[in-house]
Amino acid sequence: MTEVWVLGSGTPWPEGGRGPSSFAVVHGMEVLVLDCGAGASRRLVAMGRDPVQITALALSHEHPDHCGDLLAWLFACRVQRRPGRLPLLHPEGMSRALDALCVGWPSLFEWPGGGVDRMPLASEHQIVVGSFNISATSTAHSVDTRAYRVQLPDASVAYTADTGPSDAVTLLANGVDLLLVECGGSDVDPHPWHLGPSDVARLLSAARPAEAWVTHIPPHADATAAIAEIAKAGLRIRRAEDGDVWRRGWTSAASPSTPD
Numbered sequence: 001m002t003e004v005w006v007l008g009s010g011t012p013w014p015e016g017g018r019g020p021s022s023f024a025v026v027h028g029m030e031v032l033v034l035d036c037g038a039g040a041s042r043r044l045v046a047m048g049r050d051p052v053q054i055t056a057l058a059l060s061h062e063h064p065d066h067c068g069d070l071l072a073w074l075f076a077c078r079v080q081r082r083p084g085r086l087p088l089l090h091p092e093g094m095s096r097a098l099d100a101l102c103v104g105w106p107s108l109f110e111w112p113g114g115g116v117d118r119m120p121l122a123s124e125h126q127i128v129v130g131s132f133n134i135s136a137t138s139t140a141h142s143v144d145t146r147a148y149r150v151q152l153p154d155a156s157v158a159y160t161a162d163t164g165p166s167d168a169v170t171l172l173a174n175g176v177d178l179l180l181v182e183c184g185g186s187d188v189d190p191h192p193w194h195l196g197p198s199d200v201a202r203l204l205s206a207a208r209p210a211e212a213w214v215t216h217i218p219p220h221a222d223a224t225a226a227i228a229e230i231a232k233a234g235l236r237i238r239r240a241e242d243g244d245v246w247r248r249g250w251t252s253a254a255s256p257s258t259p260d
Contacts (some may be wrong), residue, residue: 002027002155004178006244007043008035009215011184012065018242019043020065021216023180025150025157030055030130034148034159034180038068041076043242052080056129058089058136060161061145062097071101074108074116085117087129089136092120093144121146124168137172139163142193147172155248158209162216164192165199170206178246179209182216183226197229204233210248213240 003026010018020037024044031054033040041051051073059067077086090098098118102109109116119127123138125146133151138144141162147169149158158173159180173179181203184194194216195203204212212235217223227239
């Protein structure tokens, strides 16, 4: 049965109970990690899986709150001699940053018996890795960014990553079982590269996911008011918390924002 684990529901601002963005889609023994903000690998260990044995890592973009754990993650793979190739999905626009890392730390991308397969994704891209049928689309963000949709036999999951209002992201999220949606903006002071609460509500009204978990709310924002505004979409929504686990029809969560 497919599960989604929240490894990080926060932002670039340090918070005691929230790490930066990271999520794991778990299907049997296979694990697809979406983004890896600082501390994501440690959270995955705490939730019962070995980061070295993941199936693939998909990065949305090069901002450190979404990929800050990458070097530590790859170093763990190298030290433990992870066998085989680790697929690393990323937007084409992130290639230059990864090239620089390859020059500075070449041993983190190739090691005896294994290494990293970099897979740059075009603005619209589909790829299958293991059991994961992955679709990617460009978002409305300040750097080249990909939102992801993951299709499995028993569930569909979409992750907006960082984005402003985007028809492409709305289409990608259409009808999924779970939408992980960012709310890094504000209705009072709109941000061009992030969704405000009203933007999220409009996205949900158009895409109609079965359930939406809201992430990336900055600590200085009024999260209660944001969730109340988003709830006007009339769907099942809640604010994601680090350590939450989702599967269809069941949630292990600290405090759902709306009754089941």
